[in-house]
Every structure is written in C-alpha cells, then in structure tokens.
Amino acid sequence: MGSRALSTAVDLIDAPLLYKGKVRELYDLGEHLLIVVTDRISAFDYVLDPPVPAKGTVLNQLSAFWFDLTKHLMDNHVVHTDVHALGAIVKDPEALEGRVMVSKRAERIDIECVVRGYITGGGWRQYQSTGEINGIHLPEGMRKNEAFKEPIFTPAAKNDVGHDEDISMDAMKDMVGAELALELQEKSLMLYHYAHNYCAERGIILADCKFEFGLLDGKVILIDEIFTPDSSRFWDQSKYELDIEIDSMDKEPVRSYLAGTDWDKNSKPEELPAGVVEETTRRYTDIYRRITAPVQSNS
CATH class of the missing domain: 3.30.470.20 (ATP-grasp fold, B domain)
Structure with a gap:
C-alpha cells in the first residue's frame, strides 16, 4: 500500500469525468467505465482534509478481492484492475496503482x-x-x-x-x-x-x-x-x-476525534491531526491484511 495520498485523479485521467463522489470518481471509457478510488475520507456528510494515505488502495483492492471470491455466487461488474492495461488514458500509472477498476456498464x-x-x-x-x-x-x-x-x-x-x-x-x-x-x-x-x-x-x-x-x-x-x-x-x-x-x-478514529471537539457540524471541520490520520491508515491496512490472509491451520 503506497504512502502517497491521492485526493483526486482528475488531472491524471485522459477521459471524461462522469461523476465525483465523496471517495470515488467515475470516468467514461466508452464501452466500459473506469472507477478510481481516492484517499478522500468523509464523516457527517463532509469530505475532510487531509486525505488518508492507503485508504483508496485498501478499498479498491478489498473490493476486487471480494468480487473475485464471490463470483461463483453471482456475476459482478469487474472487467479488470490493471492500471497498466489502460495505456495512454492514465498519465501517471504509479499514482493510480491499485486504485482503478474497469467495470461493465450496468444500469x-x-x-x-x-x-x-x-x-x-x-x-x-x-x-x-x-x-x-x-x-x-x-x-x-x-x-x-x-x-x-x-x-x-x-x-x-x-x-x-x-x-x-x-x-x-x-x-x-x-x-x-x-x-x-x-x-x-x-x-x-x-x-x-x-x-x-x-x-x-x-x-x-x-x-x-x-x-x-x-x-x-x-x-x-x-x-x-x-x-x-x-x-x-x-x-x-x-x-x-x-x-x-x-x-x-x-474510520472510527476520525469519528471519535470529531465527536470530542467543539465542531458544530454545520461547516467543514479543521484539518485532522496527523495522529488521527495515521491511526485511520493503520485501521484500513489492518482490516485488509486480516481479511485477505489465509486462515492459520492448527495442525
């Protein structure tokens, strides 16, 4: 999981932006769609600063893991997750490594x-x-x-x-x-x-x-x-x-921190402290590691 935080991919993708959510961005590739998962984090309906390093790669790769694990139960929208297969569409493949999902166009x-x-x-x-x-x-x-x-x-x-x-x-x-x-x-x-x-x-x-x-x-x-x-x-x-x-x-560390401040929830809060951001990164990478790791045998 890379340490470079990504707040948006708009300047890195040579394709029309269809939708920008709190965390994900959706781009038009013609036959397919491109989902880019950023490191933005939201709480109480506000997108907060700064972004949380590794959060986006965890979300994208964990989804890809589960989509593959459950494909025998039902079909899903994944075409591939290889940033290098996108060619010239991506201006900085390294920045988007592990963050992309090319998807089928479903209604x-x-x-x-x-x-x-x-x-x-x-x-x-x-x-x-x-x-x-x-x-x-x-x-x-x-x-x-x-x-x-x-x-x-x-x-x-x-x-x-x-x-x-x-x-x-x-x-x-x-x-x-x-x-x-x-x-x-x-x-x-x-x-x-x-x-x-x-x-x-x-x-x-x-x-x-x-x-x-x-x-x-x-x-x-x-x-x-x-x-x-x-x-x-x-x-x-x-x-x-x-x-x-x-x-x-x-992202419980973020919610707990905000709940302990005098923030009024009517305007965007101040930047999150470095310690809260670091603990949130740790939480996301920990859940990814625990879910994707094989079960240890007792034998």
Missing part, C-alpha cells in the same frame, strides 16, 4: 441493499423508538449489539443528494417490482451469510453491510464496492460485547 438499481446481522447503529436507534427496523417488527427487550436469530434485509432508497432513505420491503416492491425486490433480498442475504462465515474464521464479525446492484442485459449483477470498511461494519471478535459502543474496524 444502477436505485436501492441500497442493507443486511443487518446485529442490532446496532441506525437500526438500534430505530428499534429504540419504534420497536421496528424498516417496518420489520422485532422482539421486545433486544439489547444493543445482539445478534438477530436470522439476518434482516433493510433496504434504503438511494439519494444522490443528502441521506439515503430507509424504506420497507413493501415500499421497495412498489419502486422496483416485487420480483426484482425479492431477488435483491435473496442475493443480499446469500452474500452476507457467505462473508459473515468467511470473516468469522478470521476473528472478525461482519455486523452489517450494504450492496448495490445493476442490470446488465436484463440480468442482475453486483456493482460498486463490497465488504469494505466504507460499506460494512466490522468488529474484532475479541471486542464484542452487548450494551456498549463497539470500536469498529474502520
């Missing part, structure tokens, strides 16, 4: 498919106020971080401006049709079960995650990113407890 389905294996985060807050999550009625007396008997599917309507909106399964069926809604639910739960078991073998709990899907030639495929610290909540098995705020294996 994005505007639903964020969220699977929760444990009651925490926004799901816990919903449950505390209504006894439900996304219209799913849950047993009384559940405790924070408790595992559900079976993981639950809690979709959100994608919103390119502002927050995605939590919706019920019935609302999702109204939006995309019952057949497609049920297919997305089934595939999301299947992928979660697979990754949850994989992570458990490595001492990691996959608490929840989100997927995006697209349609290509009438078939549902997996797109965007999967099972990264930006799209999933990972817990170290050794730190799992009920009724506490578990320190998740992601």
Whole structure:
C-alpha cells in the first residue's frame, strides 16, 4: 500500500469525468467505465482534509478481492484492475496503482441493499423508538449489539443528494417490482451469510453491510464496492460485547476525534491531526491484511 495520498485523479485521467463522489470518481471509457478510488475520507456528510494515505488502495483492492471470491455466487461488474492495461488514458500509472477498476456498464438499481446481522447503529436507534427496523417488527427487550436469530434485509432508497432513505420491503416492491425486490433480498442475504462465515474464521464479525446492484442485459449483477470498511461494519471478535459502543474496524478514529471537539457540524471541520490520520491508515491496512490472509491451520 503506497504512502502517497491521492485526493483526486482528475488531472491524471485522459477521459471524461462522469461523476465525483465523496471517495470515488467515475470516468467514461466508452464501452466500459473506469472507477478510481481516492484517499478522500468523509464523516457527517463532509469530505475532510487531509486525505488518508492507503485508504483508496485498501478499498479498491478489498473490493476486487471480494468480487473475485464471490463470483461463483453471482456475476459482478469487474472487467479488470490493471492500471497498466489502460495505456495512454492514465498519465501517471504509479499514482493510480491499485486504485482503478474497469467495470461493465450496468444500469444502477436505485436501492441500497442493507443486511443487518446485529442490532446496532441506525437500526438500534430505530428499534429504540419504534420497536421496528424498516417496518420489520422485532422482539421486545433486544439489547444493543445482539445478534438477530436470522439476518434482516433493510433496504434504503438511494439519494444522490443528502441521506439515503430507509424504506420497507413493501415500499421497495412498489419502486422496483416485487420480483426484482425479492431477488435483491435473496442475493443480499446469500452474500452476507457467505462473508459473515468467511470473516468469522478470521476473528472478525461482519455486523452489517450494504450492496448495490445493476442490470446488465436484463440480468442482475453486483456493482460498486463490497465488504469494505466504507460499506460494512466490522468488529474484532475479541471486542464484542452487548450494551456498549463497539470500536469498529474502520474510520472510527476520525469519528471519535470529531465527536470530542467543539465542531458544530454545520461547516467543514479543521484539518485532522496527523495522529488521527495515521491511526485511520493503520485501521484500513489492518482490516485488509486480516481479511485477505489465509486462515492459520492448527495442525
């Protein structure tokens, strides 16, 4: 994982920029799309400074790892991740090493498919106020971080401006049709079960995650990113407890730092201290190493 932080690739790519998200940039290659993952980091809807070295390469290479690992379960959008195969399109291949993903052009389905294996985060807050999550009625007396008997599917309507909106399964069926809604639910739960078991073998709990899907030639495929610290909540098995705020294996150092300042959340905060940035880089590289490492045999 390189130490040079990348805040944008706009000056490094000789192709039209289609979309610039908080972290990813999407470029038009004609038949295909080019995704470049930068080191930008966001929290509380603000993109923060400075970028976090190695974050983008971790996100991209971890997604590539999972896409390859799950391709026997369902098709995905990956064509290749070789920056050198892009030729003259890339002006500085070294700066973009490990950050690119050439992808098939799929029609994005505007639903964020969220699977929760444990009651925490926004799901816990919903449950505390209504006894439900996304219209799913849950047993009384559940405790924070408790595992559900079976993981639950809690979709959100994608919103390119502002927050995605939590919706019920019935609302999702109204939006995309019952057949497609049920297919997305089934595939999301299947992928979660697979990754949850994989992570458990490595001492990691996959608490929840989100997927995006697209349609290509009438078939549902997996797109965007999967099972990264930006799209999933990972817990170290050794730190799992009920009724506490578990320190998740992601950008928690950034969130904790900001929560401990007098920042008003109505304007962009000041630059992150070097120590917070370094610890965040360490978190991202650590989760990558733990997930991609083979399980140690006891024999």
